[in-house]
Amino acid sequence: MSDEVAAALGELAAFAGLSEAQRETLAARMTPRSYAAGEAIVQVGEPGTSVHLVLDGEVVITAALGIELARLGRGRLVGAVAYASGVRRTATCTASGPVRTTELAEADARALAAEDPQIALAVQLAVGAQLAADFRHTAATVSDLLGQHARHRAARTRHYDVVVIGGGPLGIAYATFLHRLRPFTKIAVLERRPAPFYKIGESTLGPSVRGFKSLGMNANMLRRLFEIKLGLSFWWAGEKTSGEFHSPWEIGQFDETFQLERRTMEIALIAAARRRGLDVFQNHRVIMGSSTLSATGNELVVEDPDGAEVRFRARVVCDASGLASVIPHTLDLYTKKADTFQTNTYFGYFRKRGAPDLQWWDLPHTRHMCLPEGWVWFIDLVSWQKTPDDRLEAMVEHMLDLEDGTDETWPTRQELIEKFGCETEEIVSIGITPREDLDDSAGRDRVARFRHFVDRYPPYKWIMDHFELIDEAYPGHQPIISMNKLVHDSAHYAGDGWLAIGDAAFFVNPLLSPGLAHGFGTAFIAAQTTVIALNQYNTSASGFAAYEAYARDMFEQLLAENEMMYRSFQHPEAMDAVFKLKYVQATTQPRRLHTNPYDVNDAFSLNILEPAYRDYVQRVLTIQRDAETAGADPNDTAARLTRLVEPWLERFRKDEDWRAAGFDRFFSNLDIDLQRVSKGSDREVLVPTWVCPTCARRVLKTITRCFNCGTTQPGADMMKG
Numbered sequence: 035m036s037d038e039v040a041a042a043l044g045e046l047a048a049f050a051g052l053s054e055a056q057r058e059t060l061a062a063r064m065t066p067r068s069y070a071a072g073e074a075i076v077q078v079g080e081p082g083t084s085v086h087l088v089l090d091g092e093v094v095i096t097a098a099l100g101i102e103l104a105r106l107g108r109g110r111l112v113g114a115v116a117y118a119s120g121v122r123r124t125a126t127c128t129a130s131g132p133v134r135t136t137e138l139a140e141a142d143a144r145a146l147a148a149e150d151p152q153i154a155l156a157v158q159l160a161v162g163a164q165l166a167a168d169f170r171h172t173a174a175t176v177s178d179l180l181g182q183h184a185r186h187r188a189a190r191t192r193h194y195d196v197v198v199i200g201g202g203p204l205g206i207a208y209a210t211f212l213h214r215l216r217p218f219t220k221i222a223v224l225e226r227r228p229a230p231f232y233k234i235g236e237s238t239l240g241p242s243v244r245g246f247k248s249l250g251m252n253a254n255m256l257r258r259l260f261e262i263k264l265g266l267s268f269w270w271a272g273e274k275t276s277g278e279f280h281s282p283w284e285i286g287q288f289d290e291t292f293q294l295e296r297r298t299m300e301i302a303l304i305a306a307a308r309r310r311g312l313d314v315f316q317n318h319r320v321i322m323g324s325s326t327l328s329a330t331g332n333e334l335v336v337e338d339p340d341g342a343e344v345r346f347r348a349r350v351v352c353d354a355s356g357l358a359s360v361i362p363h364t365l366d367l368y369t370k371k372a373d374t375f376q377t378n379t380y381f382g383y384f385r386k387r388g389a390p391d392l393q394w395w396d397l398p399h400t401r402h403m404c405l406p407e408g409w410v411w412f413i414d415l416v417s418w419q420k421t422p423d424d425r426l427e428a429m430v431e432h433m434l435d436l437e438d439g440t441d442e443t444w445p446t447r448q449e450l451i452e453k454f455g456c457e458t459e460e461i462v463s464i465g466i467t468p469r470e471d472l473d474d475s476a477g478r479d480r481v482a483r484f485r486h487f488v489d490r491y492p493p494y495k496w497i498m499d500h501f502e503l504i505d506e507a508y509p510g511h512q513p514i515i516s517m518n519k520l521v522h523d524s525a526h527y528a529g530d531g532w533l534a535i536g537d538a539a540f541f542v543n544p545l546l547s548p549g550l551a552h553g554f555g556t557a558f559i560a561a562q563t564t565v566i567a568l569n570q571y572n573t574s575a576s577g578f579a580a581y582e583a584y585a586r587d588m589f590e591q592l593l594a595e596n597e598m599m600y601r602s603f604q605h606p607e608a609m610d611a612v613f614k615l616k617y618v619q620a621t622t623q624p625r626r627l628h629t630n631p632y633d634v635n636d637a638f639s640l641n642i643l644e645p646a647y648r649d650y651v652q653r654v655l656t657i658q659r660d661a662e663t664a665g666a667d668p669n670d671t672a673a674r675l676t677r678l679v680e681p682w683l684e685r686f687r688k689d690e691d692w693r694a695a696g697f698d699r700f701f702s703n704l705d706i707d708l709q710r711v712s713k714g715s716d717r718e719v720l721v722p723t724w725v726c727p728t729c730a731r732r733v734l735k736t737i738t739r740c741f742n743c744g745t746t747q748p749g750a751d752m753m754k755g
Contacts, residue, residue: 036061039136042089045109047217048160052153060153063146064136069129075112080123082116083140085161091133092308096126104171107311109217111164118161132435190344194222195568197334197348199320201225204536204553205354206303209312210249211561214631216568221312222346224336228317229423230300232508234381236413236463237263237400237547240289241639245554248632250306253290255433257741258447259302260292261414262732264721267399270606271493272406279493280606284394284702285617287719290734298418302430309434322364327351329530329574349573350564353534357541361532362524374521375597377408377543378473380484381465382514383507388500394702398732403494404603407487408468409545410494415463419508421456429454441737446744461507467544469600470519480514521593527585528578535560540589543596552588555637559584562634591642594651601658607672612654614708615679618686619647621697650682683708
């Protein structure tokens, strides 16, 4: 326990100057305490002879008549006012749920002062910092009470250093990263909806999972909430006269990632964020037309759940509102340029009627079918949609209370479902995303637009015969959902007093899941830049220049790479050449999935900004664009692309470190010399798995019990013996 307390002390700025041994000495003097929901930690009228450091959970501070004054989470001190002043308690502090603290008694503090004055000074600084935070909060509360009436209710003003618009994954990520980099920053997250709801955006890559783990969702929790994903599979299915597939690619079993249901994910992220002490306000709608943004300070006018007007003042506003892009829209910066390579999408949710007899289809991958017009995704999901919010929230809170431990020490998914009265359903997300210039499905309804491409290609139709469309997988949504002109951008990603991250800044295409994989990167670089801007008292546009440059580079490269991939789908051999260029480059990314926390290296994940790679992408695009404009034979274009990428591949063939690392284990269809081969199902992989004989789930070999149903790995007992 003392190690945990010492680590918690190290998170506070006041104790950062102490040595590890000094923090351990202080921790040894403190007493661990645990409280159930509703239990008082300190009460009005008690002597203020100790102070508590919150380790886990949330503490509610209430004054006379039950008036709530504040809520304190991890890293905050409880009982500091009475402790510092030597008077009796003036407020009651109650556990809102399970809470763990560590208590420092006044007598132990005096003994420490005699033993090590530096420790005593650090304690005094920590108490002073908490008192300052309490004072700011009290001042804001008093300001609220003295505000003018609006719509017959009191208009209130809240003061923060940073306000985030949007409580989705990237808004929570930015706030959490910023809190970690600058712990004393006061941050509010404003989410317009009362509870998380359905959104598209389900597949993840390694950098995304590292991001989620940094936000408080460990691997045990992710396995129980979501479908496991172990890689990517591709088939070229552009034959109109036969049912043949070409150029199969299997890139997998090198990372354990997940297929997400967004509502479930956001419930977990918001719960984890609140435990870290972040203020998340749900059902708070920002009225941008009445708000002001400037380098000298921002004021957001917000409508609270009761319809009352609340004003949030902050030095920085971060727009993480997703596709709504509230600040770029308000400032007339949002754009969909006419000359951009655009795409559309038509997607829905399906039940399985069987499994296609196709190599690699049984692997837990995001499956892609590539056509001359675009590509199709197939994503397996565990849907919790039929589980009410309160039950899902209770289950999530329970998992957040569990120790990380090994997977085998956790309850299985089925045990959690039974314990909390939840209901799940296995469904499949399927969508086609065609190029706008080749999308000839206009004039049809949504279902007909989706079926238009199914009926055009026999391989695609054969696959779809194994699925049945769900009429209403998510309430309020049509069976097939359509979105046109997916690519959007902003003239600027930052300005005086504000910045935009993730989809609020730009969006390209769902191919290869860039929204989260690179969205976490924009969130982290934005948080880094915000720290510098706040510390240098420069929150003008120039203070965010580093972030603006990074985001602009990322958007332009994602756009170029996406166009290159799409144009390669004109021919299976062109697709082969481009995939070798793309995915061999991606293997050079260090495997950092299980190393925490998320850091600046992750923001440059998959190495897509490497200058040599960017140059190759442009050279490929030049050939592709010229060939399509001239109406060149796709066979000739494919041959030119194959010759072009050959020197790039030779660079890796001659790299002894790359060969020694065995990066060919990423692929079922390439050997170490990057020649196409067909490896068996027993190929050597980086992340071996076993198949549960009861529920058919893939489970990591290092885990001896199925996380879903609890079945023991065959032979596990013998291995232990």
